Amino acid sequence: MAIPTPIPALRHPFLEPLPLAGGRALPNRILPGPMEGITTGAFGAVLSRAGYVRCWVTPFLRLTTGVPRPARLREHLLPYLEAGLPFVVQVMGIHTELLCAAAVRLAELGAIGIDLNCACPSRTVLANGAGGARLRHPEWIATALRALRQAVPACGLSVKLRSGLLDPAEMADILPAVAAAAPDFVTLHFRTAAEAYARVPGGWQRLARARELLPGILLLGCGDVLTAADALRLRAETGVDGVAAARGLLRNPRLLLDIEDACAGRTPRPLGRCHSLARLREMALLALESGGNRPGFVLEVARTMLGERDPLFQDLSRCRTLLQTADRLAAEVPSKETHDPQSCS
Numbered sequence: 001m002a003i004p005t006p007i008p009a010l011r012h013p014f015l016e017p018l019p020l021a022g023g024r025a026l027p028n029r030i031l032p033g034p035m036e037g038i039t040t041g042a043f044g045a046v047l048s049r050a051g052y053v054r055c056w057v058t059p060f061l062r063l064t065t066g067v068p069r070p071a072r073l074r075e076h077l078l079p080y081l082e083a084g085l086p087f088v089v090q091v092m093g094i095h096t097e098l099l100c101a102a103a104v105r106l107a108e109l110g111a112i113g114i115d116l117n118c119a120c121p122s123r124t125v126l127a128n129g130a131g132g133a134r135l136r137h138p139e140w141i142a143t144a145l146r147a148l149r150q151a152v153p154a155c156g157l158s159v160k161l162r163s164g165l166l167d168p169a170e171m172a173d174i175l176p177a178v179a180a181a182a183p184d185f186v187t188l189h190f191r192t193a194a195e196a197y198a199r200v201p202g203g204w205q206r207l208a209r210a211r212e213l214l215p216g217i218l219l220l221g222c223g224d225v226l227t228a229a230d231a232l233r234l235r236a237e238t239g240v241d242g243v244a245a246a247r248g249l250l251r252n253p254r255l256l257l258d259i260e261d262a263c264a265g266r267t268p269r270p271l272g273r274c275h276s277l278a279r280l281r282e283m284a285l286l287a288l289e290s291g292g293n294r295p296g297f298v299l300e301v302a303r304t305m306l307g308e309r310d311p312l313f314q315d316l317s318r319c320r321t322l323l324q325t326a327d328r329l330a331a332e333v334p335s336k337e338t339h340d341p342q343s344c345s
Contacts, residue, residue, distance in 0.1 A: 012263035014235065014242050018218065020156025020184050021149070024112050026086060027054040029242025030231070030259050031187075032249060033222060034059040034090055038297055040079055042286040043253075046279055048083035052254050056080050056087040057244070060117045062130070063093035067101045070109070077109055088113035088156060092120060094129050096144045100151035113156030114148055116141070119189055121162070121196040132193025135165040138177035145181035158185045163206045164192045171206070175213035185218035187244050197247075207238040220244050226251055228262035228270075250304035253279050274333060276305055277312075281329035288322040295325040 017025040032039065032047075036059040047053050061068075061076060068076070080087040089111040093099050103114045118141055120131030127133075134141055141159065149157050159178060164170030170192075178186060188210050190203040207221045221240035225231050226248040234243055248255045253276065258268035271279070284298045299316055306313040312332065319325040 012235075014231070014263045015260065018185060018242065020113050022112075022154035022156070024086075024156065026088075026113075026156075028260065029218070029220060030256050030263075031055065031057055031220060031242065031244045032256060033057065033187075033244040033246025035246050035249075036060070038250070038300070041297060042283040042290065042292075043297065043301060044079055045083065045286055046283050047249070047253055048085060050253070050279065052257055053085065054256070055085050056083065057115055058087060058089045060090040060092040060120065060131075061102065061106075062125075063091060063095065063098040063102050064128075067098055067105065070105060073102070073105055074109055077106070077111070081110060086112050088115050088158065090115040090117050090160065092117035092125070092130050094134070096140075096147045099144060100147050103148055103152045103155065107152045107155045111155065113158060113184070114152060115187070116144060116148065116157075116159040119160040119162045119193070121191075121193040126193060132162050132165055135162060135170060135174055135193065138174045141174070142177040142181040145178070145183055149181075149183075157183045158187065159183050160187045160189070162189050162191060162193045163203075163210070166192055166194045168192060168206045168209075171210055171213055175210060179214050179217050183217065185220060185242070186214060187220040187222055189222040191223055204234060204238050207234070207240055211239045218242065222246070226255075228255070228258040228268040231259040232262055247304060250301050252276070252305075277329055278333045280305065281326050281333055284322050284326040284329065288326065293321050293323075295319055295322045298322065298325050 014029045016029060017027060018029045019025045032053050034057045040059055058080060089106045091099050091102055091114060106114065117131055118134040122131060125131035145157060145159060161174065188207060190206040191200055203223060211219055218241045220242040221234050221238055222244040225234060225243055225245045231243050234240060245255055252270055254271045258270055261268045280298060280301060284295065302313050302316050315328055316325055319328055
């Protein structure tokens with residue numbers, strides 16, 4: 001009797017390449033979410049050097065009255081150019097012609113994708129009609145996406161959305177308009193712009209609804225993905241095609257690789273406290289080498305990584321310079337730990 005050939009396990013959708021216009025693709029559908037003031041500096045550089053990310057989506061480039069000169073744009077992109085990884089540039093504004101002109105220059109400088117920000121919940125941004133305020137105008141979003149597609153046809157095109165400006169019911173108008181413009185993918189944060197980062201029980205149900213409203217469009221879910229288990233549950237409960245994690249990276253800089261491991265059926269290997277602190281110290285030292293002195297961003301990462309009640313965080317909050325911060329972290333990290341993750345547990 002012939003022995004049946006085993007049926008191979010299906011590859012997890014999150015591990016599939018994310019195709020972009022022009023025949024290019026992002027390595028998979030597990031993306032780092034952009035964080036203003038965080039992923040632009042030493043935090044992003046350390047994650048790139050450690051191999052914890054496979055691509056980047058930049059924090060938004062805000063376009064108000066004109067397009068920055070090429071030298072200024074290159075300066076904005078320098079951390080990502082130096083990383084040597086594929087990157088998508090996020091742009092934000094209300095003037096379609098400026099967005100398109102900037103997109104052309106950004107593509108010339110090496111961006112493989114342009115992401116339109118219609119999600120920022122900052123009160124200042126909303127008051128000026130940009131970011132999440134664009135959700136009031138679904139047809140404008142569709143028109144802007146079509147114009148960007150025409151301006152950079154060989155570049156990837158995506159849009160970052162919230163579930164609405166004030167009410168998630170707004171998705172019923174927003175998402176069909178976006179789908180009609182056919183971006184390569186959509187990243188949706190389940191909270192509304194008004195909810196900002198507030199706790200919203202049952203918010204992932206909105207992502208499931210969004211999946212229904214975006215047939216044929218790749219949808220990446222965003223919000224409250226802090227562990228690899230969260231990412232697996234996100235897929236199971238909502239049917240999204242991928243995930244974008246932002247604040248979860250502050251808690252665990254290796255989160256994206258942990259999600260990859262979980263999707264591939266491997267046991268994730270989260271960074272232990274000691275190794276996480278070593279990476280945090282590396283960020284402080286790199287920022288110091290780059291001419292920085294104020295430890296604000298390191299403290300912000302430590303706040304999420306450790307928690308405000310942690311004695312070490314309380315010590316770090318009293319540091320006034322990056323050098324003091326690095327010295328305090330050095331007391332927690334064996335000298336060889338940066339090269340040997342097993343040297344402490």
